[in-house]
Amino acid sequence: MEKKLNPWLDLCRSLAIIMVLLSHGRVFLLPAFPSAQHLKFGGFLGVELFFVLSGFLIGRIIFDKIEKSDTAFGWIPSFWFRRWMRTYPSYLLFLIVNILLIDNIRPETQPSLLAFSTFTQSLTTPHPAFFGEAWSLAVEEVFYFLFPIVISVFLFAKINKGNSLILAIAAMIAMSFAFRINAVINTSMTFNEIRSTSLYRLDSLMIGVIFSWLFLSKKINIISKLGVLLVPVAIYIAAKPDA
Secondary structure: OOOOOOHHHHHHHHHHHHHHHHHHHHHHHOOOOHHHHHHHHHHHHHHHHHHHHHHHHHHHHHHHHHHHOOOOOOOHHHHHHHHHHHHHHHHHHHHHHHHHOOOOOOOOOOOOHHHHHOOOOOOOOOOOOOOHHHHHHHHHHHHHHHHHHHHHHHHHOOOOHHHHHHHHHHHHHHHHHHHHHHHHHHOOOOHHHHHOOHHHOHHHHHHHHHHHHHHHOOOHHHHHHHHHHHHHHHHHHHHOOOO
């Protein structure tokens, strides 16, 4: 797989960072600019953009490893090791810092250290208040762990690589969607609680995986042309006066 710098991905990443920073930093702007409260929504959009970008980039890595691997599961340990070594040391450092501050600057209930150390603190329940910023990383890490296993199960069943990938993507999206439907119907979870629950959010990253697959399989032009065709429709809907 060729690794080339993509200015559009860098632009999207920068935009996501700016939106999240403005969302969290709006409290400093509110005294002078009350309308800065509207920046809160930018944090939501920024995180969603991060998820899609992560799915796109990690999807390319996974596809490359599958193509080069001769076994269904043999490529997974090296993938996990590289992913976790890029994130876990920093995460562990800030986890320790939050624990040290728990009775001082940020008073919270004592967390489950085992759960936070294994990114299982919010698998099927909302992320705890403690170290609340970690919810999005927990979603990412669950994706790193689960998606390769799902793909490899289909590969182990002797399904060809292309179909295994499609089935794995469909299974991940269906699982997250089913979890959210169940939460809406059978629980009293709020929007933000559902949003911070790991297994409910994996389809956000899968959108990026889908675009990665379309890009690598040279099918992205079809989507681009369809998007261009929808622009006039979007303009018409936006310009149409309310009934």
